[in-house]
Amino acid sequence: MTHSDPQPVFRALADPTRRAIISMLAHGARPIGDIADGFDVTRPAIAKHLRILEEGGVITVEAKGRERINRLNPEVLKTAADWLSYFDQFWDDRLAKLKEAVENKND
């Protein structure tokens, strides 16, 4: 319904390292150092990914002392999911029927 531009989100999702970071942050907010420890690449590389995630609104960064806490902002991912949801009809009849059933019963 909000129909906002999915481009920054799809851009953020395009890299496997960024998707892994997103998955990691789904389990809790973390500073850069902790994130970088989980990957082969250097911390500056992770910092660049975090910047792109932040630009896309996928994460927010909160300064806390000398640390900077990176927190997932999962609602933004809905922008991409919404774009893809149009194609539900092509692969999942059951979901369409389910949605229909619910719309008739509840709302």
Add this chain to the structure above:
Amino acid sequence: MTHSDPQPVFRALADPTRRAIISMLAHGARPIGDIADGFDVTRPAIAKHLRILEEGGVITVEAKGRERINRLNPEVLKTAADWLSYFDQFWDDRLAKLKEAVENKND
């Protein structure tokens, strides 16, 4: 369940022109020329996008005389949708409840 690598699909989805091509092909298969007519960029540019879509399995190309019909393969998009579906829990409680209700009643 299939759990295949979403990388080629997310790559295909990363460009706005490619997403527009996907949307266009959702309404029916078309040859390159027809597709290119709908965009500002040149045909070789569209051809490159189609190549990336084909590499990602998002479209299939069928030679038909001197034309080459580009056909959407929408099931592949499910790979990306599945990856994103993990985050449903963060933004949509209703869907979770719905799923639960269905699992209790049907299967």
Add this chain to the structure above:
DNA sequence: TTTATATGAAACCTTATGGTATTATGTCAA
């Protein structure tokens, strides 16, 4: 107040990306 720690920032490199213009090839139609 040193010293260690967490991060930012700059400079640089290689390859991918998205685009162009031009030329070649295969197929249909007159």
Add this chain to the structure above:
DNA sequence: TTGACATAATACCATAAGGTTTCATATAAA
């Protein structure tokens, strides 16, 4: 068979992406 048409292929270009190393800065702890 010749001409028109649909597309492929090639060469080229500018910028973005993803990575590195090195250096600077701010905060916490000794």
